[in-house]
Amino acid sequence: MQVELNSVWQVNGVDGLEKALYRVLQLYMKQRVVILFPLSDSKALLRPVKIDFDNFSEAIKVGNARPSRYDLPYYQLQYDDEISREHLTKRDEKYTLIVDLVSNPDFLLSFVERPRSKLVSLHAKTHNTYVQNIYRALNLYWKYAQERNALLPGYKNSGGRGKARVAGEIKRGSPIQLSSSSIEAPKGVNTSESDKELFIKAMKKFGLRGEEVKFSRVYDKMLKEYYAEELISAEAESREAKVPNYRAFIYWVKKLIPTDTLIRKQTNQGDFDRNKRGLRGAATDHTEGPGSCFELDATVLDVHIVSDFQRNHVLGRPTVYCVVDKESRMIVGLHVSLEYASWRAGRQALINSFTSKKEYCAQFDIEIEESEWPCSHIPLRLLCDRGEFICKDAENLAVPLIGHLSIAPPYRAELKGIVEHRFNILNEKLVHELPGTTKGKQYDRSVKDPRLDATFTLREITKLLIDEVLEHNSSIFQDLAKQSILLIESGLSPTPLNYWNQHVKAQRHALSKADEVHVRSRLLPTTKVTMTGKGIRLNDQMYFESDHPDFDAWKIIARNNGSWSLDALVDHDNSSLLYVRLEEEGSFIKCYLKKESANFANRHQADILFFKDWVKLEKNKAKPSAKSIERHNRKKQVIESAIEDTKLEPKVGSKSKRTKGMKARRREAILAQRLEESGAKPDQEYSSVNSEQSSQRIDDDRKKVISILKRKKVTDNET
Template sequence: MQVELNSIWQLKDLDGLNDGLYRVLQLYPQDQIVIVFPLVDSKTLQRPIKVGFEQLNEALRVGKAHLSSYELPYYQLQSEANISASHLAKRNEKYSLIADLISSPRFLLDLVEQPRIKLVSLHAKKHNTYVQNLYRVLNLYWKYGQEKNALLPSYKNSGGRGKSRVAGTKKRGSPVQLSCPSFQAPEGVNTTESDKVLFIRAMKQFGLKGEKVRYSRVYDKMLKEYYSDELIAAEAESRNALIPSYRAFIYWIKKLFPAEKLIRKQTNQGDFDRNKRGLRGAATDHTEVPGSCFELDATVLDVHIVSEFQRNHVLGRPTVYCVVDKESRMIVGLHVSMEYASWRAGRQALINSFTSKKEYCAEFGIEIEEDDWPCNHIPQRLLCDRGEFICKDAEDLAVPLIGHLSIAPPYRAELKGIVEHRFNILNEKLVHELLGTTKGRSYIRSDKDPRLDATFTLREITKLLIDEVLEHNSSIFKDLAKQSALIIESNLPPTPLNYWKVHVEAQRHALSRVDEAHARSRLLPISKVTMTSKGIRLNDQMYYDSSHSDFNDWKVIARNNGSWPLEALIDHDNSSFIYVRLEKESGFTRCNLMRESVNFSHRHQADILFFEDWIKLEKSKAKPTAKSIERYQRRNQVIKSAKEELAQAPSLDSKSERTNGMKARRREAILAQRLGEEKPELKQENSFSEFDVYKEHSDHKKQKVVSMLKRKQVERDEN
């Protein structure tokens, strides 16, 4: 390793040298000597030391010498223009004392080889000073880098800065200023060392208990606890109490306790880590390319929604899940539902982020191209909350698909700062402007109840959020330009969409992709559906059809031999399709909703549940009405009257007599019904005559027989 002038070395276990830092002052290659100066924090004068080249090379080889650094004082690290004229004059005066000595090439070599060199004493006599003064100036010059500014005057600790002074009898500090001369301000007392001890004790006892406490409250408790005797005596003697003032208390608390300790001790650890700790860097410091890490989180949306079936029924506030690529700020997945934050809803957000967005947007009437939202990938790592994913299902299902699952610690929302900030953006630009919004705050008295303004359905809210996500992905974020040079080289605006596309095209990403059916089979739970004669039945009212070649044959079998259960994967976001395992040893096949169940097309699971609950309630409310009871009683009266009249009819000799002549009696009933539809006077005059004519005509038809010529039978040739 090359040894250079003014370089700093950490030397250890070298003969003739103490362990510590040394500055290289001069090299003498012809003499194979290096002159070094010890850097120690001591007022004792130090002398340069010579070290042989071979000795230093051996120390470097065995690891006894390491290149290091030495921090210069702040007052030396400034330009000439910022140094005061008086300091420059003192610096130049000191430099003039040693200028001739340090300009001599053999001065350092003679100094280390001769314990008492006459050149220094002669030089001191020449400049009318003493030898120790020259050595002090030389020590400063060698210690701080062998430059002029090393001789600047050091006043950083002048006047006892940072040191406490012993209190005397005279009152210190500015007196209390009063405007009215008729009032006389109390003189007060100086703060003693015993007072400082009480200040510390009171602050630890009353003020540093993990919560924010006002200093005035601590001061009041301190007086009652530790100065009670003096306060009682002063009140009895009608004089001012000899106690420290509140201003003195505040002054010494801030002086005795480090500011960082006061901040840390007046809050809990979680709040300190989230809101008060020092920031260590940017959120993307540990991600390099898109797909390195996706962040997933949920929040209750700040808006109330209504039922799609009945808009006057308020359902409450939905839960929105967002999946965001940490590196590009791209929102890659979205899920809105009435589910609470859980693995059940979280997996739907993952499925959305792993599948095509063009089809997803089309379900809500939004036509886009694949390039408008090209996010259907699996990340290298997923960062999420404990609540949804610290369960066996997430570990067994999501981990094999994703690869690595990171769980954020409790109460550490700032560790998912990217996705948390996306929620703020969606609220500010969309949600807080909608009807029925809570605007992110709790109800205040006299405020209008936001539930009364609820207007939008879950489907409409989702549609609005999709548009806002597309707008977000096309918005400019200046921080993206600082993360990668590709976005600048491509001369594209620094938007999440452009950042994503540029890195994917350059193959600088950590994204992977799987088939949609495979992703759903990994994440969605297996549900039971039924194969029936109509199709695949779900929830007793939804039927699905399949394009499988044997599907119609299976419906025939189900109608004649009975239905059978099948395994299915159900998407809670969209009821228009399900994935069904049609055969035992086959994969999952997509089945679409039949026309019979078109009322449930593109419905969310929440709407389906609402429909089922509505049906149950309507059935439970279906009680007999007054008119229904009246009809029931009238039917019973008719039955009773008929039975009574039947009982009064003359009895018959046999059962056959009751049924004989049914056709004739039927004709008579028909004729009587027809006559009953005519006018009353006509019916009264002609009823018997017409009946007789009809009877006569009927008898005549029975007696008259017409013989028809028989057709001659032709013999058929059997051959």
């Protein structure tokens, strides 16, 4: 290792040198000698020492001398323009005393070889000063890297700065300033060492208990706890209590207790880790490219929504799930529902992340190209909360698909800072501007209830969020520019979409693909559906059909021989699709909603459940009205009256006699009804009816004439 001028070395176990830091002042290679100066904070004057160069090199090889550092004072690192004229003058005066000595290349060698040399004393007489002044200047010059600014005045500790002073009898500190001269301010007392101990004791007992407490509150409790006798005595004697005032308490607390300790002890560990600890780096320090880590999180959206079936029914605030690529800031998945944060809703967000966004957007009448949202990949790692994914379903279903599942510790939202910040962006740019928004605040009785302004359905909110996500993915984020040089090389703006596309194109990512059916079969919940003559039935109200060539044959069998159950995967985001295992050992096949169930097309599962609940409530509310009861009583009265009138008629012996002549009696009844309606005479009407009936009978008889074919004769030969 090379030995350089002004380099600092930690020496330990070298003959002729004590264990200490040394600075290399000069190298005399002709004599094979190194001149070292011991670095110490002591005010004592020190002398350079000489050591053989070969011995020093050997000490470096064996590790007895190691490179180290010695920090220069702050005033030595300033520009001359920043140094006061007074300090520059003092520096130049000191430098004038030693410039002739330090400019002589042989001075150091002669100085260390002849300790009793009179060279320095003669130089002191020449400049009419003390020898100690020369030695002090040389010590500063050698200690601080042999430059002129090493001789600047060092006043950082002047006056005993940083050291506690012994309190005297005279009152310290500024007195209380009063505007009225007629009022005499109390003199007060000096803070003693015992008072300081009580200050610290009071802070530990009342102010450093894991929550923020005002100093005034701690001061009040301290006086009641530790100065009670003095306060009671002063009140009894009608004098001013000899206790430290509040300003002194504040001064000494901040002086005796480090500021970082006050911050730590006045909050809990979770809040400190989230909001107050020192930041160690960027969120992307441990990601190498898109797909290295996806962050998933959910929040309750700051807006109330209404029912898709009845807009005057407020449903509350939906839950939105976001999946964000940590490296590129790309929002790769979205899910909005009325479900609370759970595995049931979280897996829907994963399905959205791993599948095509073009089809997803088409469900909400948003036409995009695959290149506008090219995210249908599986990451190397997924970071999420404990609540949704610390369960057997997530471990058994999601982990084999993803590979590695990371669960964030409780109360550590900052560990998912990327996705948390996306929620803030969506709120600021969209949600907080919508009717029915809460703007992230608790309901205040003095303002209008935001639920009264609820306007949008779940489908409409989702549509707005999709557009905002597309806008976000095309927005500029300056932090992306410094993460990779690919954007600069390609001349593209630092947007999540460009960052994603360029790294995928350059194969600098950790993304993988999976078949859509495989993804859905892994993550979607399984349910039972029924194969019927009309198609596949779900929820007793929705029917689906398939393009399978044997589907019509199966409907025939189900209608004639009875229905049977099938396994199906339900997509809660889109009720128009159902994935059914039509054959016992086959895969899940996509089925489509039939036209008769079109009212449920493209609806969320929440809307379907609302419809079922609405029907159930309407059935429950269906009670007989007053009119219905009146009609029931009238029907009952008619039936009873008819039965009574029938009983009054004479009885007919047999069934044939009772039913004989029905047609004639029917004609008589029709004639009577016509007479009643027209008001005609009975004879005229009867004759016309008879003539019509007779002519009608003749025509009917003619039509009834049927010719019968003659029977063919059979000969003996034929028999």
